[in-house]
Amino acid sequence: MNAVNKPIIVLVRPQLGENIGKAARAMLNFGLTEMRLVNPRDGWPNPSAGPAAAGADILLDRAKVYASTADAVADCEYVYATTVRKRGVTKPVVSPDEAAHLFHTEAGRHAVLFGREAAGLETEDVALARRILTVPINPEFGSLNLAQAVILVAYEWARRLRETSGAASELVQPTAEEEWLPPAPQAELEGLIDHFETLLAPRGYFLPEARSETTRRNLRSMLTKPGWNHLEVRTMRGILTTLGRKPRDDAVKG
Amino acid sequence: MNAVNKPIIVLVRPQLGENIGKAARAMLNFGLTEMRLVNPRDGWPNPSAGPAAAGADILLDRAKVYASTADAVADCEYVYATTVRKRGVTKPVVSPDEAAHLFHTEAGRHAVLFGREAAGLETEDVALARRILTVPINPEFGSLNLAQAVILVAYEWARRLRETSGAASELVQPTAEEEWLPPAPQAELEGLIDHFETLLAPRGYFLPEARSETTRRNLRSMLTKPGWNHLEVRTMRGILTTLGRKPRDDAVKG
Numbered sequence: 001m002n003a004v005n006k007p008i009i010v011l012v013r014p015q016l017g018e019n020i021g022k023a024a025r026a027m028l029n030f031g032l033t034e035m036r037l038v039n040p041r042d043g044w045p046n047p048s049a050g051p052a053a054a055g056a057d058i059l060l061d062r063a064k065v066y067a068s069t070a071d072a073v074a075d076c077e078y079v080y081a082t083t084v085r086k087r088g089v090t091k092p093v094v095s096p097d098e099a100a101h102l103f104h105t106e107a108g109r110h111a112v113l114f115g116r117e118a119a120g121l122e123t124e125d126v127a128l129a130r131r132i133l134t135v136p137i138n139p140e141f142g143s144l145n146l147a148q149a150v151i152l153v154a155y156e157w158a159r160r161l162r163e164t165s166g167a168a169s170e171l172v173q174p175t176a177e178e179e180w181l182p183p184a185p186q187a188e189l190e191g192l193i194d195h196f197e198t199l200l201a202p203r204g205y206f207l208p209e210a211r212s213e214t215t216r217r218n219l220r221s222m223l224t225k226p227g228w229n230h231l232e233v234r235t236m237r238g239i240l241t242t243l244g245r246k247p248r249d250d251a252v253k254g
Numbered sequence: 255m256n257a258v259n260k261p262i263i264v265l266v267r268p269q270l271g272e273n274i275g276k277a278a279r280a281m282l283n284f285g286l287t288e289m290r291l292v293n294p295r296d297g298w299p300n301p302s303a304g305p306a307a308a309g310a311d312i313l314l315d316r317a318k319v320y321a322s323t324a325d326a327v328a329d330c331e332y333v334y335a336t337t338v339r340k341r342g343v344t345k346p347v348v349s350p351d352e353a354a355h356l357f358h359t360e361a362g363r364h365a366v367l368f369g370r371e372a373a374g375l376e377t378e379d380v381a382l383a384r385r386i387l388t389v390p391i392n393p394e395f396g397s398l399n400l401a402q403a404v405i406l407v408a409y410e411w412a413r414r415l416r417e418t419s420g421a422a423s424e425l426v427q428p429t430a431e432e433e434w435l436p437p438a439p440q441a442e443l444e445g446l447i448d449h450f451e452t453l454l455a456p457r458g459y460f461l462p463e464a465r466s467e468t469t470r471r472n473l474r475s476m477l478t479k480p481g482w483n484h485l486e487v488r489t490m491r492g493i494l495t496t497l498g499r500k501p502r503d504d505a506v507k508g
């Protein structure tokens with residue numbers, strides 16, 4: 001990979017404009033420039049954000065607003081959900097330094113989700129992510145604010161960039177480029193999940209209703225895990241289309 | 255060195271009590287506990303510090319106040335002067351991660367000096383230091399506040415502590431054992447692949463015959479990639495069984 005890969009910082013339902021500004025400032029200190037906002041509580045633009053950005057207004061001017069987290073990451077190959085503590089989810093957990101390593105070594109668009117102040121991310125936001133980014137903090141005193149969580153991610157990105165651009169990189173990289181493709185963008189993964197659901201629902205797979213949500217979450221989590229690339233997602237969709245058909249009597253067996 | 259070596263955070267002539275509280279909070283997030291204050295502008299204790307510390311009051315209660323920077327570091331073997339940019343001084347310059355490495359490897363008391371908001375350290379404070387600790391920030395936009403500079407030093411100290419204490423990397427593996435299962439045994443994977451083939455063949459998926467081998471290889475490769483565990487393989491087989499059924503008219507949709 002030649003170009004520098006910058007993660008996109010996605011603030012999900014942020015509350016105070018001031019904190020959005022501080023997050024922008026934290027980002028720009030270490031050279032991150034793309035911010036996305038999902039449903040900011042007080043609308044956008046927000047007059048309180050600019051002063052808190054302390055000169056990082058350009059990030060705010062360029063910030064795009066989305067109606068849902070899924071929309072905000074639709075074009076991203078790698079999605080990380082930031083939490084300060086581990087959650088009961090079966091996804092890989094990475095620290096900020098490990099995440100930074102991945103930003104620089106995995107070609108594709110990386111997006112890091114940050115939840116709103118205090119409450120953090122909702123379960124359905126976390127469900128979109130391929131990985132959990134956890135800042136390991138003092139178990140007896142965890143009190144990171146939004147801009148601090150953002151600055152640690154930005155700092156590690158810059159630190160790893162210096163490391164990798166300085167000395168010869170010891171990082172493992174796929175060798176033959178033509179044999180390796182990044183995971184499909186999130187929108188394609190969503191299409192695949194929809195396809196499964198569309199076929200499964202009329203066959204009663206999501207019954208009983210009381211278990212439906214858990215069943216859907218498990219399905220999503222299982223399909224998110226592989227990191228299938230564009231071709232693989234397309235192949236799986238072809239399989240689903242085929243499975244939707246009736247068996248043909250004249251087909252060659254085996 | 256056996257004991258954990260924690261650097262002492264020294265705030266030199268800090269102005270706002272609120273910023274002292276925020277620095278304490280930043281420290282405690284990563285387990286640093288000793289703060290020293292040199293001539294705080296508004297005296298000490300400062301009623302604005304407590305609320306900003308958000309529960310890290312114990313650090314403030316224990317903070318010692320000194321009349322000069324020299325007094326504050328008199329018992330310290332290693333003194334670092336923090337600056338956001340390099341100065342024209344002939345001292346070794348270290349980054350936060352290099353400093354953290356030194357905290358853990360050089361036995362003795364380490365003190366890190368932070369200057370007052372905006373203005374930073376005076377030349378005579380820097381003169382006391384053995385080393386310059388510089389946070390490498392965006393040369394076109396440097397706007398770290400006091401608590402952010404402190405949190406980066408504290409974060410790096412904790413990160414290096416995990417590294418040196420041999421904490422296994424969590425990279426690409428969830429930690430809690432009950433939440434993580436190894437990939438299913440090969441026999442289960444074979445069972446899954448067979449199941450796919452059994453459903454797909456009579457629907458003509460492996461036609462034309464000339465492409466059949468490649469199609470099977472792609473299918474196998476795609477299903478091998480995820481490393482699904484026992485439960486996930488079982489779930490996928492349940493999905494296949496469901497897809498083999500006809501849609502039910504009475505099924506609850508979506």
